[in-house]
Amino acid sequence: MSSSAPSPATWLRGSRRPAWLSDPKVLRTEVLAGLVVALALIPEAISFSVIAGVDPAIGLFASFTMAVTIAIVGGRPAMISAATGAVALVIAPLNREHGFGYLVAAVILAGVFQIVLGALGVAKLMRFVPRSVMVGFVNSLAILIFMAQVPEMTDVPWPVYPLIATGLALMVLFPKVTKVIPAPLVSIVILTVITVAAGIAVPTVGDKGELPSSLPVPGLPDVPFTLDTLTTIAPYALAMALVGLMESLMTAKLVDDITDTHSSKTRESVGQGIANIVTGFFGGMGGCAMIGQTMINVRVSGARTRLSTFLAGAFLMVLCVVFGPVVSDIPTAVLVAVMVMVSVGTFDWHSITPKTLKRMPAGEITVMLITVACVIATHNLAIGVVVGSITAMVVFAKRVAHLAEVTAVTDPDGTSVIYRVTGELFFASANDLVGRFDYVGDPDKVVIDLAAAHIWDASSVAALDAIETKYAQRGKTVRITGLNEPSARIHDTLSGELTGHH
Numbered sequence: 001m002s003s004s005a006p007s008p009a010t011w012l013r014g015s016r017r018p019a020w021l022s023d024p025k026v027l028r029t030e031v032l033a034g035l036v037v038a039l040a041l042i043p044e045a046i047s048f049s050v051i052a053g054v055d056p057a058i059g060l061f062a063s064f065t066m067a068v069t070i071a072i073v074g075g076r077p078a079m080i081s082a083a084t085g086a087v088a089l090v091i092a093p094l095n096r097e098h099g100f101g102y103l104v105a106a107v108i109l110a111g112v113f114q115i116v117l118g119a120l121g122v123a124k125l126m127r128f129v130p131r132s133v134m135v136g137f138v139n140s141l142a143i144l145i146f147m148a149q150v151p152e153m154t155d156v157p158w159p160v161y162p163l164i165a166t167g168l169a170l171m172v173l174f175p176k177v178t179k180v181i182p183a184p185l186v187s188i189v190i191l192t193v194i195t196v197a198a199g200i201a202v203p204t205v206g207d208k209g210e211l212p213s214s215l216p217v218p219g220l221p222d223v224p225f226t227l228d229t230l231t232t233i234a235p236y237a238l239a240m241a242l243v244g245l246m247e248s249l250m251t252a253k254l255v256d257d258i259t260d261t262h263s264s265k266t267r268e269s270v271g272q273g274i275a276n277i278v279t280g281f282f283g284g285m286g287g288c289a290m291i292g293q294t295m296i297n298v299r300v301s302g303a304r305t306r307l308s309t310f311l312a313g314a315f316l317m318v319l320c321v322v323f324g325p326v327v328s329d330i331p332t333a334v335l336v337a338v339m340v341m342v343s344v345g346t347f348d349w350h351s352i353t354p355k356t357l358k359r360m361p362a363g364e365i366t367v368m369l370i371t372v373a374c375v376i377a378t379h380n381l382a383i384g385v386v387v388g389s390i391t392a393m394v395v396f397a398k399r400v401a402h403l404a405e406v407t408a409v410t411d412p413d414g415t416s417v418i419y420r421v422t423g424e425l426f427f428a429s430a431n432d433l434v435g436r437f438d439y440v441g442d443p444d445k446v447v448i449d450l451a452a453a454h455i456w457d458a459s460s461v462a463a464l465d466a467i468e469t470k471y472a473q474r475g476k477t478v479r480i481t482g483l484n485e486p487s488a489r490i491h492d493t494l495s496g497e498l499t500g501h502h
Contacts, residue, residue, distance in 0.1 A: 020307050033301030034311025037080055037293050040182040041067075041316050042327065044293070044342065045083045046205055047335045051148045052088040052285050053095045054103070056205055056327075057212040059083040060320050062284030065216065067313025069275040071306045075267030076252040078259075078303045080293040080312055081275060085145045085342070086243050086381055087286050093379075094236045101222035106233040106240065107286035108221065111276030113241035118269030126249050126265065130427035131459045131498075132364040133388035134250060135351045136371025140384055141247075142347035143376060145339055152336045159200050160333040163191055167337030179300060184338045191334045192326075205335070206328035212320055216282040241273075242382035244288035248272050251289035255298055260470070262435075292342060359493050363395040364458055396426055396456060404429040404453060406436040416445035422452040425460035425487075433463045439470045446471055451482030461494040 020027040041063050049059030063082035070081040095103040153164070170187040195202060205211070223229050252268050276286045297303045297312070320327065350356060357365060371388030375381050404423035411417070419437065423429065437446075448467070455461065468478045483491060 018305055018307065020305055026305070027307075029302050030305055030307040031311060033297050033303035033308040035315050036182060036301055037297050037308065037312040038315035038319060039185045040293055040296055041080075041082055041290075041312060042319060043184050043188055043330075043335055043338045044085075044290075045316070046208075046327075046330070047339045047342075048083045048085050048088040049285065050152070050208060050332070050335065051085060051145075051339075052092045052103070054100060054285055055210065056208055057210065057320075058100075058283065058285045059088075060212060060316065061216040061282055062279050062287050064313045064317045065279040065282050065284050066275045066287045067309055067316070069278045070271055071310035071313070073267075073274045074271040074306070074309070075264035075269075076255055076289075077263070077306045078294075078298050078308055079248075079252060079255050079268075079289050080297050080309055081248065081272065081287055081289045082293065082313075083285055083287040084244075084247065084290055085148070085339075086141055086247050087240055087288055089144050089148065089379060090240045090243055090381070091236055091285065094233065098232060102229070102233055103285065104221040104280050104283060105223045105229065106237040107284065108277050108280035109230075109233055109237035110240040110244065110286060111273040111278075111280060113238055114245055114273030114276060115270050116273075117241060117245060118266055118271075118273060121266065122245065123249055123265030123269050126246075126253070127431040128393075128428050129246075129385065129389055130364075130367065130392045130457070131462060132367040133371050133385055133392060135348050136368040136375070136388050137246065137250075137381060137385050138346060138348050139351065139368070140372040140375035141381060142343040143372070144379065144381075145346065146343040149336045149339050149343075152332060156333075157202055159195075159202050160331075160336075163195070163200075163202065163331055163333035164337045164340070167191055167334040168340060171337065171341045182296065184341065187337065188330055188334050192330045195331050196329050200331075203332045204328065205330045205332060208332070211324040211327055212317075213324055214321060215317065216284070218281045219283065221280070239380055239382045240286060242385075243380075244272055244276070244286070245269055246382070246385055247291070248289035251291050251294055254291070255294060257466070258298055259304060260473075292345065356497070359497060360458060361490075363392075367392045367395065392427070404433060406433070408438070410443070415443050416447060417442050418447045418449055420449045420452065424454050424456060425450075425463075426456040427459040430457070430460040430463035433460075434466050434470070437467055437470075439474060439476075442471075442476065444476050446476055446478045448478060448480045449482045450480060450487065451484075453482075453487070454484065455487035455490050457490075458494055458498060461491055462498045464491070465495055465498065 020030050045059040045063040046056040049056045066081045074081065091103050091106055094106055167187045170190060171183040174183040174186050248268060249265055252263055252265060256263055272288060279286055297308055351368065367388055370391050371384045374387045375384030404421055404425055407420050409418045464480065471478050
């Protein structure tokens with residue numbers, strides 16, 4: 001942990017010269033990554049606009065302003081923020097019942113809430129969200145995205161169904177040929193060409209509203225500035241703020257793990273708020289971090305800096321303004337196929353396999369199911385996460401009283417180090433455990449002595465697995481000793497079984 005906080009000036013501009021300014025290879029990687037992400041953003045931004053019940057231009061404006069703003073003020077470099085399904089699902093009822101002006105006002109208020117929550121240190125509370133709740137969050141998000149497509153598949157011309165099937169087939173098969181071009185984009189191009197050339201009459205993006213032909217201009221939301229308006233939008237704004245922060249902080253943690261770097265979650269929280277305020281004043285629908293696009297940027301394209309995020313937003317607007325008429329001819333059926341694939345890709349299928357369910361403690365399965373049930377019943381991801389977290393704390397609170405402490409002792413000859421862990425290992429303490437080890441500076445042999453500790457849950461086993469993996473990546477060996485019988489049983493049962501990698 002850093003002993004001194006950076007100054008506000010350093011906090012905003014970054015403490016070092018960007019790598020892309022001095023390294024042409026980094027610059028090329030960042031530019032190409034930004035272009036690929038921009039191409040992948042177009043169909044999803046339009047689809048999320050449809051979910052929110054607004055013109056496609058609104059989602060595209062939001063993706064542009066979110067990406068460009070968060071590239072400057074965000075806490076996690078290379079993470080992509082744009083219009084998202086999670087936010088669209090939260091604010092869709094407000095738009096439907098009160099109109100677009102109220103939606104924009106809610107986006108601005110949500111940004112204010114996020115800045116306040118970030119300043120109050122809400123990011124630190126993420127360690128109290130257990131793994132089972134996060135799995136439930138992801139799974140319920142996937143289910144809601146799929147449910148939002150059902151109206152687009154009912155009472156429509158029959159050619160819509162073969163188009164959806166063809167779109168799904170292309171997105172499954174094309175990545176086997178190449179992953180350089182996003183499969184959703186290929187699917188959209190091919191099916192748009194087919195429907196236009198053959199004159200097939202199906203609903204298109206143009207039917208949803210006109211695409212932007214110019215850049216967005218700032219303005220105030222078209223609502224009466226009264227207490228009545230505030231009480232109407234406040235619940236939606238708070239829900240959006242919480243959902244946006246949860247998804248963004250979870251995505252930031254994922255990128256931290258992939259890149260083996262740390263990022264400021266407080267800065268990311270405040271940055272999300274600033275980006276949403278900017279987006280609201282430019283008439284966008286708001287957003288948060290996007291797990292799918294971030295993975296394209298970081299894992300597939302190899303981007304690591306803020307430049308890729310900035311260019312993703314800039315390229316997106318250029319594509320829309322210059323190629324707007326072409327985008328208008330895209331059939332909505334292919335966007336339905338894209339969103340079905342997003343929902344399938346978002347769902348954590350590993351979490352519901354019989355093998356996983358058999359190994360997972362009953363309490364954690366219950367927490368996951370309650371989280372999913374609450375979200376599906378309320379259509380509010382924040383409520384599900386809060387109820388799930390409270391349930392998890394009730395399940396474990398009676399058994400757990402102390403957080404874990406870690407002390408290190410290096411052998412006099414310097415060939416090995418012993419870490420003594422004392423206290424209870426559960427989701428709150430295990431999430432901090434990974435950061436308590438010196439992966440770079442330690443000798444080749446590492447012993448983790450758990451004689452004075454107790455493993456309570458899957459999050460602890462996942463943390464120990466992560467520690468072993470980080471040492472293994474540096475050619476160092478880890479030996480875990482001193483496990484009591486219950487701890488050894490849960491560790492032996494779950495170790496190596498908690499990720500769905502093939």
